[in-house]
Amino acid sequence: MNQANRNVLCMTGIKKSFSGVPALWGVDFALEAGEIHALVGENGAGKSTLIKIMTGAYRRDSGVIEYEQKSVAFQNPTEAQAAGIVAVYQEIQLVGRRTVAENIFLGREPHRFGLIDRRAMNTRAEEILERLGLHINPRSPVDSLNIAHRQMVAIARAISFGARILILDEPTSSLTETEVSVLFDVMRRLKSQGTAIVYVSHRFEELYAVCDRVTVLRDGRNIITRSLSSLSRLELVCQMLGRQPEEVSQGVTAFTGLQNSTDQPMLLQAEALRYKNRLNGVSLEMRHGEIVGLAGLLGSGRSETARVLFGAEPLEDGTVKLEGRLLSLRDPHDAIAVGIAFLSEDRKADGIIPELSVRENLTLAALPQLTQWGIVSKKRQIELVNRFMQRLNIKAASAEQKIHELSGGNQQKVLLARWLCKNTKLLLLDEPTRGIDVGAKREIQSLIAELANQGLGVLMISSELEELVEGSQRVVVLRDGQSIAELTGEQNNIKTILHAMAI
Incomplete structure (x- = not known):
């Protein structure tokens, strides 16, 4: 049998754009019957778009899809499911108060004499579960099951469609090691x-x-x-990031004049941080005036570390000390009160308030200090805004211009100014220069270095390795929710970071 005949699915030249912005540039993807095929890539690589085209959730702009040697164009996921292409997503979509069997056959229940035939439904559900080697009672309510068993029920539901292709999107994100082993047995x-x-x-x-x-x-x-057996982990990392291990580009950022902070007092000590199964013992520390880079692939725990330090996610175990004081952060309000600030990687969702002005966005965190008897002092507010717009070179028609009308770089400067208005000691930056033009990027990098030289501690997360190498005195590398390397001096280079990510 030739290779083409072995393919149960063949996608050729798939293109897709959103509002004129290409998401897929002519992607080819072939899937063989009876194989487990990994689909990998960093954020924005196109994985989700390709899957949604595969399952009929999106319509391709161009390209050909052949399924079982026939050209197909699914109009929606229901058509794809009926044909045998089913996806199980990270967020499990089941009805908790219904039984396992009811969830497996939801909307397709067998009937007898106009009524649901529960005996037949339970029997058929038991047969599917047995086919998967699972010992789950089909009569049990789904909300009585643990996460792993719910995941298996979602897979059993997919199999009940007669799935020839099963798509599993981050299925182990909430599973323990033992539960992952059970999933792999099913696969x-x-x-x-x-x-x-x-x-x-x-x-x-x-x-x-x-x-x-x-x-x-x-x-x-x-x-x-x-074939994965022909590809080392280091090669896989390099292919995902578009790098070669020996590549080191110097002088491409604007981090200049960073001072030595080794003689400065300790600012942050975070030990053995744990959160769900996303952080499994992250430890790091930094001094006043130090920029520490946080490196790792998607899912390594970078953003989760920042969010835990900011109180946006609950710390389940481990300790956080700021200037030697043990913290117990219940929420971001507690973190802000002790001098911790956070810039999320998603500026639009978690940073700016689009319909408010530059003035209102910039002074949002400082309002308690600008308020007396419940009334905001407009005069003090404007003085503060003017000072920081000038200091950070924020380009806007006026302080009253709506922030969504500004460029991405100027929006980011407003968010930085928001925290500089406060008595900030530790600044957590998640992808601070993503999605902004080169000129604004260099301005922000220069500003970060200036702030560090003034004594501010900065934890910087970036997918751009040059930014980490040139902009950090130290780089901590995360993998699978653990801190596995701390690189300083000559060891702080792209080659060593790539090795630490992969090995």
């Missing part, structure tokens, strides 16, 4: 029965444990499709 069983599985995950250990081939997407393009 191998389905593989042996001829089901093709598309497996989306950022965890390399899992990819190499269960997957046959891997397709890497980057910036909406298909970079490689290879």
